[in-house]
Amino acid sequence: MTAEDPGALTVLPVRGLPEIDRGARLGRMIAERFPLADGDVLVVTQKIVSKAEGRVVAVDPDDRAAKVALAESEAVRVLRRRGDLVVTETRHGFVCANSGVDLSNVAEGYAVLLPLDPDRSARRIRDELRGLGREVGVIVSDTFGRTWRRGVTDVAIGCAGIAAVVDLRGQRDGLGRELVATEICLVDELASAAELVMGKSSGVPVAVVRGVDRAFLRESSVAGEVVRHFGEDLFR
Amino acid sequence: MTAEDPGALTVLPVRGLPEIDRGARLGRMIAERFPLADGDVLVVTQKIVSKAEGRVVAVDPDDRAAKVALAESEAVRVLRRRGDLVVTETRHGFVCANSGVDLSNVAEGYAVLLPLDPDRSARRIRDELRGLGREVGVIVSDTFGRTWRRGVTDVAIGCAGIAAVVDLRGQRDGLGRELVATEICLVDELASAAELVMGKSSGVPVAVVRGVDRAFLRESSVAGEVVRHFGEDLFR
Numbered sequence: 001m002t003a004e005d006p007g008a009l010t011v012l013p014v015r016g017l018p019e020i021d022r023g024a025r026l027g028r029m030i031a032e033r034f035p036l037a038d039g040d041v042l043v044v045t046q047k048i049v050s051k052a053e054g055r056v057v058a059v060d061p062d063d064r065a066a067k068v069a070l071a072e073s074e075a076v077r078v079l080r081r082r083g084d085l086v087v088t089e090t091r092h093g094f095v096c097a098n099s100g101v102d103l104s105n106v107a108e109g110y111a112v113l114l115p116l117d118p119d120r121s122a123r124r125i126r127d128e129l130r131g132l133g134r135e136v137g138v139i140v141s142d143t144f145g146r147t148w149r150r151g152v153t154d155v156a157i158g159c160a161g162i163a164a165v166v167d168l169r170g171q172r173d174g175l176g177r178e179l180v181a182t183e184i185c186l187v188d189e190l191a192s193a194a195e196l197v198m199g200k201s202s203g204v205p206v207a208v209v210r211g212v213d214r215a216f217l218r219e220s221s222v223a224g225e226v227v228r229h230f231g232e233d234l235f236r
Numbered sequence: 237m238t239a240e241d242p243g244a245l246t247v248l249p250v251r252g253l254p255e256i257d258r259g260a261r262l263g264r265m266i267a268e269r270f271p272l273a274d275g276d277v278l279v280v281t282q283k284i285v286s287k288a289e290g291r292v293v294a295v296d297p298d299d300r301a302a303k304v305a306l307a308e309s310e311a312v313r314v315l316r317r318r319g320d321l322v323v324t325e326t327r328h329g330f331v332c333a334n335s336g337v338d339l340s341n342v343a344e345g346y347a348v349l350l351p352l353d354p355d356r357s358a359r360r361i362r363d364e365l366r367g368l369g370r371e372v373g374v375i376v377s378d379t380f381g382r383t384w385r386r387g388v389t390d391v392a393i394g395c396a397g398i399a400a401v402v403d404l405r406g407q408r409d410g411l412g413r414e415l416v417a418t419e420i421c422l423v424d425e426l427a428s429a430a431e432l433v434m435g436k437s438s439g440v441p442v443a444v445v446r447g448v449d450r451a452f453l454r455e456s457s458v459a460g461e462v463v464r465h466f467g468e469d470l471f472r
Binding site: 005007008009010011012013015079080082087094095104143146147148149150151152153154155164165166168182183184185186188189190192193195196197199204209212225226227228233234235236 | 241243244245246247248249251315316318323330331340379382383384385386387388389390391400401402404418419420421422424425426428429431432433435440445448461462463464469470471472
């Protein structure tokens with residue numbers, strides 16, 4: 001009923017990270033600044049992961065055509081255009097604005113691209129922390145728009161050591177009836193919960209979710225479990 | 237850096253609620269079972285709100301045509317069909333499966349419909365709690381699928397006393413550049429965070445998020461701020 005309830009979750013900001021450069025060892029940097037516990041789920045924003053992986057390119061911020069061309073070069077398919085906005089399908093299969101290419105929180109004249117393989121990025125951070133004696137789940141998050149709803153929310157673009165989708169099908173509901181379709185996208189909900197504390201304090205690119213059910217701490221993949229590929233949805 | 241960090245959030249399950257009948261006073265029932273604090277944000281699942289409001293109708297669970305007809309009767313527009321699934325736009329403007337009509341966690345032979353005005357439902361609970369001396373935000377949540385991603389997540393279908401969308405446009409990013417498009421759908425992220433503790437413990441239809449920025453505790457509306465109306469998106 002209170003914070004001691006075993007069903008409670010706590011979401012904590014990781015403070016004090018410096019500007020991230022190429023080659024930064026994010027796992028170590030986080031562990032040095034936050035007392036991680038086994039079973040914690042770490043949510044790391046894509047921006048610092050991409051910077052650590054050198055996924056930064058030069059682009060003239062005043063050259064609209066160049067920015068659109070950059071977004072298109074990161075896409076396998078352009079789904080819609082409206083003005084400078086392109087809604088694309090990225091190589092990973094994500095459908096988002098401008099292929100996730102981002103010009104905020106990066107030096108003027110540069111853009112940050114999505115990691116080439118965000119599941120692998122998450123696994124790398126997880127492995128690094130395991131080497132330091134900490135067993136955690138890791139989510140790489142980004143901020144996406146939605147088709148039918150205004151406002152953006154944070155979602156997972158990669159994960160390691162945490163179930164991406166939790167399948168409750170076949171379990172019984174509170175009245176004993178079999179549940180038919182309750183595959184919950186756990187990593188997207190965790191990414192959204194983490195954003196709540198990142199947004200509260202500016203300059204916080206990492207948050208820790210503490211109290212996640214241990215049964216969900218297993219190997220998993222956003223690419224494999226969350227991405228709905230071309231032909232699997234009703235709107236592409 | 238730890239649970240005492242003022243930037244931390246805690247998500248707590250509200251336990252011990254009985255099966256909800258028509259006319260139930262949800263605010264009082266919750267306050268009697270959970271030590272609410274001023275500034276808490278209460279997330280209440282649509283199912284118990286609908287039950288309290290009598291939004292329950294009889295339907296033969298084996299009659300597929302009747303179930304589809306019921307979903308259609310709750311819709312203003314059918315966007316897609318695949319087998320028994322209809323993706324509809326509800327009267328509220330929500331795009332979801334089967335108009336949100338739900339046959340789980342309700343007595344056999346019955347279906348639960350969405351509240352007629354979920355913002356008003358949230359406001360009623362908020363007002364009830366205010367009458368008991370508690371100043372809280374209230375979100376009515378439901379579980380929706382997404383166009384491009386597998387798995388469902390919880391989103392807000394109504395709110396009161398909490399900002400639906402937080403507009404960070406015009407603020408500066410960490411490097412002093414003006415942010416252009418960061419309207420965050422706060423209530424959807426809060427609904428997702430709440431689902432994480434509801435899913436952990438079965439039979440928990442209400443959760444409390446503690447630690448939300450006081451600046452976000454203002455009057456707001458999902459219908460007015462989150463719903464993207466027909467013609468506002470690129471995919472309908």
